[in-house]
Amino acid sequence: MSSTDRFNGGADGPAIRMMLVPKLRRLPVPVGPVIPHNSIFVDACSRFLRWAAATTFASGPMEDIDVLSRLQSRRRKIRAFSLIVLGVGVFLVAGCGRDARKDAPDVGSDDAANTVDSSSEIQRLGGEVHWTKGNERCAVYLNDIAADDLPVVVAATLSLPGVEEVRMTGAQVGDTAALPIAGIPTLRRLRLTDTSITDATIAKVSQQGNLQLLHLHGAPDVTSEGMSAIESLTAMKDLSLSGKNFDDRVLPALTAMGQLKKLRLRGSGVTGDSFEPIATLPVVDLELAETDFGNQGMPWIAQMPKLTKLNLWLCKVDDAGVKALDGMTQLTSLNLDNLPGVTDASIDTIVGLPELTFLHLGKTSVSPEGVARLTKLQKLETLHVTNLDVPDDVLETLREEMPNLKSLVN
Structure with missing residues (x-):
């Protein structure tokens, strides 16, 4: 044969x-x-x-x-x-017909076909779909989608199974687009940037009791009164609010967020006058950069039991405010960049934070002599001393006497 x-x-x-x-x-x-x-x-x-x-x-x-x-x-x-x-x-x-189907979940044939079609439509119009956890959950990125295409993309997103995260950017994103997205039952993370949403979307978002991350950056039509609704988001772990309309009046709504770990209020309207509601939260990472946050709020920060990372870049804090950090020995990261009111008077407080691995003193009024005293921070790995005119011999001393220093930026 x-x-x-x-x-x-x-x-x-x-x-x-x-x-x-x-x-x-x-x-x-x-x-x-x-x-x-x-x-x-x-x-x-x-x-x-x-x-x-x-x-x-x-x-x-x-x-x-x-x-x-x-x-x-x-x-x-x-x-x-x-x-x-x-x-x-x-x-x-x-390999059969993968293309845009490559990330589709393992579901029934009809559901799989619908999922593939929706995913393909989102990608065709400029969005992204990322599948995780064995293709059972997905994140959808709708960044700068054309206004005419937005209804189609939103409808396609709603038809996808297991949507856990949505990112939307652009002024064309208003309540019409955001409200349906905010109602997705599996949603855990929502990021809205430079949108035209209003309090109506915030009210819808606040019904998502399992939401763990909320980033609102540039939503000028949202009011502080509207933001009071987020007090129902008790599972929140990561909250970021950027925009002057997010001011001190928003803070009381955060008191019920007993799982909050990251709080970023960069570029917000927070001043520190009413920072008391934050003091008891288990926040680990706090960012107040580019705000009018002043010394009056620092005593409340000093009472935050879990805080390890603090960013005060371009705030209104000076030596008196830094003094409030005395005894916060758990701090590992401190950013005092662009605080001209911080001088050598703050060095005693700073070197009393032995766990620091990151320190930024750029554009402060700390002298080279003050910088030289930082050698006591033996765990420091990254040090920024930009615009301080630190001479080479001081820099060399820092390198020699700080064994863990990996990055020295001057």
Whole structure:
């Protein structure tokens, strides 16, 4: 029998098919049709397996071989051939029509088709869909989508299963687009940047009791009164508010956020006059950069039990405010950049923070002599002393006497 005849099957072809088909039918097919047991693909695989076995084990015509007994006695070799065939099958099946389907979840065929269509539509119009956790959850990024395309993209997003995160940017994003997104039941993280949303969207967001991250950057039409609704977000872990309309009146709504770890109020209207509601929160990372936050709020910061990272860049804090940090030995990161009211008088407080690994003193009024005293911070890894005119000999001393210093920026 020729090699071609052997490949085509012969009398024992059905026996080989009976062994091969159950394996092929168990192939994972995340996208595309399920291959029937009598398909051309299975035919080709079974013929290949029979031909391979015959070529390897036979010294004579295929008809003279007791195929099944040979396969049993040569289990290892047959298993190798089976794995090759199955591997090819997985490759071919998984590759069917992937393109925009490559991140689609493993769901029923109809749901999978709908998911693929929605994902493709979002990507076609400039958005992104990222699948995680075994393709059961996804994040959708809708950055600067054209106003005319936004309704289509929002509708496609709503049809996706397991949407945990949505990012939307652009003035064209108003309540019409944001309200449906805010109502997605699986939503855990929402980032809205430079949008035209109003208090109506905030009210909808506040109904998401499982929301863990909320970033609102540039939402000038949202009021402090409207923000009071977020007090219901008790699962919140990461809150970022940027915009002068987010002022001290927003802070009381945060008191119920008993799991809040990161609080960023960069560029907000917070002054520190009413910072008391924040003092008891388990915040680890606090950013007040580019605000009018002043000394009056520093005593409340000093009472924050879990705080390890504090960013006061371009605030209104001076030596008197820094003094409030005395005893906050848990601090590992302190940014005092662009605080001209901070002088050598603050060095005693700073070197009394032994756990510091990051310190920024750029554009303060600390002298080279004050900088030289920082050698007491033996755990410091990153130090910024920009615009302080620190001479080379002081810089060299810092490098020599601070064994963990990896980055010295001057």
